[in-house]
Amino acid sequence: MKRKKALTKAKIFKEAIKLADNYGIANLSMRKLAKKLNIEAMSLYNHLANKEELLDGIVDEVFSKIDWRTDTKSKSWKPELRKQAIAVRAVLLQHPWSIKLLNSRSNPGPSVLRHHNKVLGLLMSCGFSYSMCAHTYALIDSYVYGFVIQECSLPATRGCDFVEMTASINALSRQGFPYLTKMAEEYYLKPEYSFSDEFLFGLDLILNGVEQAFKH
Known part of the structure; x- marks a missing residue:
């Protein structure tokens, strides 16, 4: 007889993300998740303290998917930050429900912290002041998150x-x-038009603006 695999947090988070992808974060409940995992709802609490821990976990899992490889000692902050924004957008397009959760958690996980630390390390190593780090990070995040929300909401994009x-x-x-x-x-209405192309145009405008502010 085939033994049933032990339930782990990793598996719970994976299934929770699938549910959120398919039905939206508002429809993610402990009861529905337990049903998907073929267990009793109360069994989830053997692994998680509450739903807040579940949300913290799936946010961290989403952050872990961001494929941005860079050296924090790099002195070329502009192309690196451009790659970072593109990588974040790619993940958000796969999990648009996560946008409202990404910066709202009071208990960020290791993937979230590593990512933020990496961005700040890049900027600081390039001579950004604390205030410029804060301004730049807020600006890029706001643009990327807002663009994806609009991108996912439009009735047509091509x-x-x-x-x-x-x-x-x-x-x-x-x-x-x-x-x-x-x-x-x-x-x-031109066949070659794609709303997605607007992303890089706007991103480059922002990065050029940051560059001018950084110089002064």
């Missing part, structure tokens, strides 16, 4: 998708919104 909205765009024209109509026809 030119070929916007084509399906042509009827609505024509209606705008008739209702007296010529600039919206012109923008759609000359830009958004």
